[in-house]
Amino acid sequence: MSRYAELGVRPVINADARLTRLGGSLMAPEVRAAMDAAARQYVDMHELQTAIGRRLAALTHNEAALVCAGAAAGLFLSTLACVVGGSLGRIAGLPSLAGCPDEVVIHTAHRIPYDLAVRQTGARLVSVGNVIQTFDWELEAALGPRTAAVLYVAGAHLGGGALPLERVVAIAHAHRVPVIVDAAAQLPPPENLWRFTRELGADLAVFSGGKDLAGPQASGLVVGRADLIEACRAHASPHQRLGRPMKVGREALVGLMVAVELYLQQDHGARIAGFEATVAHWIAQLGQLPGIDARRGFPNEAGQPTPRMLLTLDAARCGLTGAALRERLWQGEPRIAVAALGEDTIAATPDCLAPGEERVVLEQIAAALHAAQPGRLP
Numbered sequence: 001m002s003r004y005a006e007l008g009v010r011p012v013i014n015a016d017a018r019l020t021r022l023g024g025s026l027m028a029p030e031v032r033a034a035m036d037a038a039a040r041q042y043v044d045m046h047e048l049q050t051a052i053g054r055r056l057a058a059l060t061h062n063e064a065a066l067v068c069a070g071a072a073a074g075l076f077l078s079t080l081a082c083v084v085g086g087s088l089g090r091i092a093g094l095p096s097l098a099g100c101p102d103e104v105v106i107h108t109a110h111r112i113p114y115d116l117a118v119r120q121t122g123a124r125l126v127s128v129g130n131v132i133q134t135f136d137w138e139l140e141a142a143l144g145p146r147t148a149a150v151l152y153v154a155g156a157h158l159g160g161g162a163l164p165l166e167r168v169v170a171i172a173h174a175h176r177v178p179v180i181v182d183a184a185a186q187l188p189p190p191e192n193l194w195r196f197t198r199e200l201g202a203d204l205a206v207f208s209g210g211k212d213l214a215g216p217q218a219s220g221l222v223v224g225r226a227d228l229i230e231a232c233r234a235h236a237s238p239h240q241r242l243g244r245p246m247k248v249g250r251e252a253l254v255g256l257m258v259a260v261e262l263y264l265q266q267d268h269g270a271r272i273a274g275f276e277a278t279v280a281h282w283i284a285q286l287g288q289l290p291g292i293d294a295r296r297g298f299p300n301e302a303g304q305p306t307p308r309m310l311l312t313l314d315a316a317r318c319g320l321t322g323a324a325l326r327e328r329l330w331q332g333e334p335r336i337a338v339a340a341l342g343e344d345t346i347a348a349t350p351d352c353l354a355p356g357e358e359r360v361v362l363e364q365i366a367a368a369l370h371a372a373q374p375g376r377l378p
């Protein structure tokens with residue numbers, strides 16, 4: 001009996017998204033084996049963190065890299081690196097930021113729940129522009145002697161309210177201000193691991209280890225400028241400093257490294273083609289049912305270039321709203337998670353499924369629709 005079963009916690013087939021509240025992602029056997037091996041011996045954690053940072057920097061074509069306890073922790077450490085730097089004299093004054101530039105500039109269009117990871121350092125966010133548009137001069141006007149960094153949240157799903165990253169980098173660098181990119185969910189494509197920093201000129205980019213990288217759920221990756229990564233490290237565990245509550249264990253360090261190695265070996269074109277085939281099959285099967293509109297949604301909810309199925313239910317004809325279908329799938333056996341888009345529509349995504357689960361998702365959706373109106377559905 002699994003520990004989950006023993007606890008009465010029902011496992012989920014995840015057709016929703018790579019969500020922390022559903023456990024992030026599924027780790028490959030190689031990642032799990034590496035973590036198990038790492039757990040069996042002691043090491044010097046400074047030495048391990050440095051060696052893995054060097055390996056991850058080489059793999060991702062960056063100057064330097066640091067494993068952290070999730071992208072939110074990466075934002076926290078990156079902010080400290082820009083606000084406080086790595087000098088022990090300044091670190092000694094923490095948590096007071098007296099004497100430090102303590103403003104982080106962010107587009108209003110980029111205000112998302114994770115901005116707390118920045119504000120948690122004590123830094124203040126200064127918003128520029130509005131959700132619809134931002135001008136160069138608005139960003140220019142916000143940059144001053146108190147500016148520590150610009151935080152840029154990457155993602156096609158965030159709409160057009162922000163300046164392009166290249167523009168932000170040019171303006172910020174002209175004021176000697178570094179740019180941090182929150183790229184937590186911007187994989188695939190794997191090239192994004194170096195695109196924001198090496199190609200678009202950002203100083204740091206932060207990725208989640210527990211999303212598409214399929215590493216340990218509580219891991220993340222910061223890549224970019226060596227001096228800033230060194231400053232991040234100065235605030236992080238194993239030091240007893242502000243980052244200590246976000247400790248990364250040796251299992252997660254090794255696990256994330258192996259996950260990145262595997263990620264860069266994968267054929268992502270073939271992977272995405274597989275997702276397209278799954279979505280096309282789902283649409284072909286479910287789109288024929290009365291009262292159902294099944295279509296392809298692209299990009300997905302996090303702006304990643306992968307497809308998902310959008311299913312809109314005409315409740316009068318199929319006896320079920322989208323929200324009710326979602327609830328039935330969640331209560332069913334096996335338990336299936338899909339996303340809700342308002343009352344009428346659900347979204348199902350193939351990215352997070354284990355092989356074979358795409359069939360289970362299709363069967364369970366068809367069965368729930370059939371049960372709602374047995375007489376009329378095949």
Ligand SMILES: *Cc1c(COP(=O)(O)O)cnc(C)c1O
Pocket residue numbers: 020069070071072073112114153182183184185207208209210219220302
């Ligand atoms: C998921 C996400 C985060 C947080 O990542 P964790 O690894 O779960 O800490 C931060 N920012 C964005 C945009 C995200 O999508």
